[in-house]
Amino acid sequence: MRSKKIVAEMSGVLALLIAVVMMLVNQPHIKAATVDEVKAKGELVMGTAPDYPPYEFLATVDGTQKVVGMDVQIGQDIANKLGVKLVVKAMDFDSLLVALETKKIDMVISGMSATEERKKSVDFSDPYYKSKQMFVIRKDEASELKSAEDIKDKVVGVQIGSMQQDILKSSFPQAKSSALTNVNDLLLSLKSNKVSAFLTESAVAEAYVSHNSDITSLSADVNEEDMSGTAIAFSKNSEDLVATANSAIKNITDNNLISKYLAAAGNYLESPSAQQQGPWQLVLSYWPYFFSGLGTTLLITIISIFFGVLLGVVFALFRISRFKLLNMVTAAFVEFIRGTPLMIQIMFVYFGVGAFVNIPALISGIIAVSINSAAYVSEIIRGGINSVPKGQTEAARSLGLSAKDTFTSVTFPQAIKNIWPSLGNEFISLIKETSIVSIIGVADLIYQLKAVQSVTYQGVIPIVIAMIIYFVITYSLTKLLNHFEGKMKHE
Incomplete structure (x- = not known):
């Protein structure tokens, strides 16, 4: 009997996997953006990895955090040629071409070299820079x-x-x-x-x-x-956008603007007050970066905990349901989520699902983290419900309680006491797991940590500060959860 259940669950997971693959294979062909489309929407979206000063990095400009650098200036020149606004989307370098393929961005300007392998997947402009x-x-x-x-x-x-x-x-x-x-x-x-x-x-x-x-x-x-040189990447068959970029690059080359753009980028990196500070004071002077990242991390965590618990309860009830089809589908989904890395799930929601529906990076991160948490919460709750002795249920039913009243008044309250420590561990883990959303450009604590590293050229000190912040949050939450756990034991 047990072996049949395992086979059924494995078959369900396999069917779900095949469905996901078929969805990706059969997704509609995403056409390259054209000059007319860019002009119609009024903006040119540039993808970059802002951890490469002086080419692209984060800086505070007029009290606002912005991506600046030589490459951004070049992107602005192309946007000016088209008469549209430049929008800069930041993400990890190895996610840029995926974002271009799924039309999250219109072009990549991020110190990218025009290699023969990349030319098979994307169109490149003329090289705009060759460096020693x-x-x-x-x-x-x-x-x-x-x-x-x-x-x-x-x-x-x-x-x-x-x-x-x-x-x-x-x-x-x-x-x-x-x-x-x-x-x-x-x-x-x-x-x-x-x-x-x-x-x-x-x-x-x-x-x-x-x-x-x-x-x-x-x-x-x-x-x-x-060397192939640094160039701008566009989706395949973007001839008109490439031509516009080449025109802007020719103007930059003819007027020797690269040196000017590099000097302008250096102004954001050099400040007399910063040179007089020690490493710790310099890094700590960027506390608004850490504070902003902390706010985003807590926002993602709180929303994901809410939806994670809500969906987790639903999944757990489906898993113990008498309806075999509902039970099997839920089991397959939960096992699939638990069997794949959160990072892949985040990228799938943002880039994969994003091929059909344009979901912002922050929302994509929340959706992926919530579903991932729900899969684990559901198993914790299911285990807690199953841990309640059957005699409790039988006694409640013999006293005339309905199945619903028995569950809500007898089974579930006891299950919560049993699962509270495990549930608390899941909440604490969730805070740390949200750090992965930075790969798609969500400005959480890890994203801001990298930004401070880039601006200050200090590698270890920003990491230490981020570690302390994470520890304070998780330790405080641990103490709060332990307080409620103690109250439950005395009830």
Whole structure:
């Protein structure tokens, strides 16, 4: 009997998986945006990963947090050509092409190189920038690592999906690659001796070296002519948008505006007061970033807990229902959610479902986190209900209580007492799990942590501050839950 139930659940999960795959395969072809469409909606949406100063990073402008940098200036030039407003959407670098494919954005300007592999999936503009490549190393190893030749057999950090990853593979085949999401992580790897160097563009290297006294840089001796260069990515068959971008790039090149844009970006990074501050004071001066991120994290957590519990109760009741079809479908759905990573679920809701319905990043994050929590809450509640002795139910029914009254007055109250510790652990875990929503550009605490890292060039201190904030929240919630648990025990 038990084996048949397992087979039924597995069949349900498999059927659900097939349905999801078929939905993705049969989704309508998303046509590339055209100049006319962009003009009609009055805005050009640019996707970028704002963790790469001076090209793109977050800064406070007139009291408002904005993405600024050289690439944003180039995006603004293209928007001006079209006579529309530029809208900048921030997300992780490795999510940008997915966002472009699902039409969440109209173009990608994020220091992206126009490789042959990428050209198979997207259209690129003409290159707008070719930069010298630099290795960033620890200053105490400068006497040993005097040239690129000395690094060829070392462990070298590169950003995932970046031009530097391709350069390292082709020009330094003996080097061992350590690919990470962003440059801040590469800096941390370097300082913690995980890598001997990391490879990046000269402007980025110089910016980090000028803000960290324990690192230095040296030339990678890579021929610029062999590099594809940095370009703007558009959806396939976006010829008119590419032509507009190329026209703007020609104007930028003819008037030598790149150096001007880099200098303007540097103004956001350099401030006399910041130079006089120590690392801790500098990072703490960005407390509004942490405060804003904390507010978003708590908002997502509170809403997700509410809907997670609500849906969890419904799922649990469906699981114990006598209707076999309802029971089987719910079981399959719950097991599918519990068997897939939350990060994938967030990306699926934002990019996958977003191909049919345009759901904002914050709402997508809340939906994914709520459903994920509901799957776990449902199993906790189901286990609590099943843990109540059957004799309690039989006694209540023998006293004349209806099935509904028995459940609400006898079974469920006892189940809540049994499951409260597990439910509390789920709530605490939920606070920490919301950190994943930053991958789609939701400005939660982790997103703001990365922003502070980019602006201050400090890797560890922002992490420490975020850890303390998370600890204070989870510890306070633990104490509150323990208080209610103690009251339940004395009832």
